[in-house]
Amino acid sequence: MNPQTKHVCVIGAGIVGLSTAWRLMQDGWQVSVIEESAAPGLVTSYANGAQLSYSYVAPLAEPTALTSLPKWLLQKDGPLHIHPSLSPTFLRWTLSFAMHCSTASAQQTTRDLLGLGYLSRRVLREWLADVPASWATAAGLDYRTNGKLVVFRDPAALALASAQVNYQRSLNVGCEQHVLSPSECLQTEPALAAMQSKLVGGIFTPSEDVVDSHGLCKYLERLIASRGGKLLYDTRITGAFLEGRRCIALKLKSQSTVLQEAQSEKAADMTEFKADFFVVAAGLSSRELLQKFDTRAPLLGLKGFSITLDCEKGIAPSMSITDSHHKIVFAKLGHRLRAAGMVDLGRENREVDANRIKALIQQARDNFPDAGDYSNVQTWAGLRPATPSSRPIIDQTACENVYANIGHGTLGLTLAAGSADLLADKLAGRTSSLPMTPFTFLAA
Numbered sequence: 395m396n397p398q399t400k401h402v403c404v405i406g407a408g409i410v411g412l413s414t415a416w417r418l419m420q421d422g423w424q425v426s427v428i429e430e431s432a433a434p435g436l437v438t439s440y441a442n443g444a445q446l447s448y449s450y451v452a453p454l455a456e457p458t459a460l461t462s463l464p465k466w467l468l469q470k471d472g473p474l475h476i477h478p479s480l481s482p483t484f485l486r487w488t489l490s491f492a493m494h495c496s497t498a499s500a501q502q503t504t505r506d507l508l509g510l511g512y513l514s515r516r517v518l519r520e521w522l523a524d525v526p527a528s529w530a531t532a533a534g535l536d537y538r539t540n541g542k543l544v545v546f547r548d549p550a551a552l553a554l555a556s557a558q559v560n561y562q563r564s565l566n567v568g569c570e571q572h573v574l575s576p577s578e579c580l581q582t583e584p585a586l587a588a589m590q591s592k593l594v595g596g597i598f599t600p601s602e603d604v605v606d607s608h609g610l611c612k613y614l615e616r617l618i619a620s621r622g623g624k625l626l627y628d629t630r631i632t633g634a635f636l637e638g639r640r641c642i643a644l645k646l647k648s649q650s651t652v653l654q655e656a657q658s659e660k661a662a663d664m665t666e667f668k669a670d671f672f673v674v675a676a677g678l679s680s681r682e683l684l685q686k687f688d689t690r691a692p693l694l695g696l697k698g699f700s701i702t703l704d705c706e707k708g709i710a711p712s713m714s715i716t717d718s719h720h721k722i723v724f725a726k727l728g729h730r731l732r733a734a735g736m737v738d739l740g741r742e743n744r745e746v747d748a749n750r751i752k753a754l755i756q757q758a759r760d761n762f763p764d765a766g767d768y769s770n771v772q773t774w775a776g777l778r779p780a781t782p783s784s785r786p787i788i789d790q791t792a793c794e795n796v797y798a799n800i801g802h803g804t805l806g807l808t809l810a811a812g813s814a815d816l817l818a819d820k821l822a823g824r825t826s827s828l829p830m831t832p833f834t835f836l837a838a
């Protein structure tokens with residue numbers, strides 16, 4: 395197949411869709427991106443934790459996830475809130491999640507995701523090797539290799555994490571991580587001073603990166619547009635025209651039309667969009683969208699929150715910090731400190747919950763009291779599009795010319811570039827650099 399003459403339409407201009415579009419353009423495909431928002435990266439890829447955590451990919455589904463459940467359920471301001479639902483989607487997902495909570499499954503997923511993480515690191519570092527300074531500033535990239543320190547207050551949690559370090563080292567994939575004492579944590583990151591008395595140790599990974607996710611989306615948009623890729627905003631995919639096992643065209647509506655029609659309850663389709671191939675990268679909405687291609691996607695939205703504050707004059711950590719006790723990540727992006735975390739299961743809306751934000755501010759302030767003005771923070775909520783196994787799906791759908799790149803859960807920013815690379819291999823019919831079976835619908 396000659397990519398030069400073939401047209402691929404990518405649905406979704408989040409970090410996964412834009413990475414996919416750019417990687418396909420590098421292969422020579424003609425690419426269009428269709429996005430229902432007015433600009434790139436405004437949904438889950440907007441104000442996430444900003445961590446490129448290539449070495450911290452252990453899945454959510456692991457043996458202690460089940461044993462810790464009662465403790466988390468009783469904590470009002472704990473990292474995990476579960477709002478049980480009887481919806482088939484919720485029940486199927488949680489059952490499948492529980493089935494993945496074995497040591498063998500967690501270790502296999504860690505191996506798969508480490509491979510994908512390191513592939514992402516290689517690909518993304520190529521993309522970001524020579525960014526013109528004016529482009530980096532205009533996009534607000536704030537990209538750098540800052541290292542990541544995960545700190546612990548509980549000796550048992552540190553022991554488990556140290557065992558994970560040993561396991562990852564034994565895989566010989568180049569995972570450089572160090573277990574630190576509390577004083578070594580403070581030497582490595584002096585901004586931890588207020589936490590020092592609570593710490594029992596930490597794990598330091600020097601090679602991890604940080605980037606503003608929305609900034610990266612804007613940078614990729616610029617790359618795509620500069621090489622002739624088409625980006626169609628304010629345009630929502632509402633259906634598909636199928637012929638046998640092929641998609642002939644997508645049904646689209648401009649968002650203004652969607653709104654008008656919702657009000658007047660008319661149902662005329664505005665137009666259609668043809669391409670040779672389609673890639674669904676629509677985050678959590680992919681679950682609904684893929685039904686139009688006779689495909690069921692096992693996705694659940696894991697709601698999380700972030701705050702961002704100015705730390706120009708404050709004392710903020712320069713490296714990425716994870717407070718494993720509260721499950722919060724901290725990232726310094728230029729003059730801003732971002733704190734993100736929490737998982738609310740069964741709350742698939744993007745409302746910014748005042749109580750969760752209050753708890754997040756409190757925990758951030760406890761850790762870094764002098765970082766900045768906590769009474770003046772930008773707040774955000776997003777829905778991580780998660781599969782039960784924590785592995786993304788990079789696979790063909792029931793329609794032979796429609797592919798999915800979805801389900802990146804807590805690690806979409808980290809894994810987007812590598813996932814785009816694998817999707818490009820799949821579309822080109824090339825042997826990929828990693829086994830593809832872990833990233834199929836069946837394995838999710």
Ligand SMILES: Cc1cc2nc3c(=O)[nH]c(=O)nc-3n(C[C@H](O)[C@H](O)[C@H](O)COP(=O)(O)OP(=O)(O)OC[C@H]3O[C@@H](n4cnc5c(N)ncnc54)[C@H](O)[C@@H]3O)c2cc1C
Nearest residue numbers: 406408410430439443444445631677698776805806807808
């Ligand atoms: C609190 C929080 C912290 C996080 N921290 C990190 C982190 O530190 N590191 C990390 O790696 N990951 C992190 N993540 C996860 C990461 O943000 C997500 O995995 C990632 O953003 C998902 O990207 P996406 O492109 O799949 O989805 P999205 O960003 O949601 O993009 C999907 C796009 O598709 C569009 N769309 C949907 N339906 C349609 C339609 N019918 N027609 C047209 N367009 C459509 C949407 O408008 C949207 O722009 C975090 C997430 C949260 C919530």
